[in-house]
């Protein structure tokens with residue numbers, strides 16, 4: 650930066666931002682196009698997503714396409730196969746239902762135990778995770794929202810303090826993530842309300858009423874969350890949870 654000629658104030662800011670703004674906007678646009686193609690089925694499960702081809706068709710360089718593809722992979726919509734590239738993830742709805750079926754009683758037990766033993770520091774930790782969910786929602790960062798959402802539920806299970814429960818969660822969690830039976834990136838509702846919903850779950854743990862907390866966590870895990878998902882009108886129930 651030392652070699653940059655001195656230009657004052659806003660002009661200087663524009664000059665230094667010039668290179669960073671444009672690629673971000675293009676990669677956002679490519680991300681939206683690809684995401685829509687996956688959601689609407691124009692790209693089918695197991696279809697290969699070839700970055701160079703997309704870049705050529707859109708008349709853009711490969712860098713923003715690579716960025717968009719990376720983001721979709723983080724969200725669980727694309728899968729990276731080493732040396733072969735990125736593919737649209739195929740989700741078995743039956744497996745997702747099975748995984749959700751196991752998630753519900755585990756989260757119910759986790760909340761029951763956690764409500765009885767959670768400490769002030771642990772509640773602060775959960776509050777911080779809820780704040781992160783809000784931040785991710787504001788930034789429209791679905792990948793980050795997913796990561797924090799999953800971290801939230803994992804933390805509650807750890808707080809519950811039963812090592813067998815923790816182990817069972819460790820087995821289930823990667824499957825929940827892969828099957829999108831937790832933190833579904835295709836959720837079409839209000840992300841802010843979904844962050845608030847996690848705040849409500851923390852409040853119930855803070856209140857120390859195991860039965861009420863257990864019901865709320867079970868509803869959340871099973872996709873009976875009070876936060877509406879616009880897809881429910883078009884497809885069977887599903888939720889970001």
Ligand SMILES: [Zn+2]
Pocket residue numbers: 798801802832847869889890
């Ligand atoms: Zn959740």
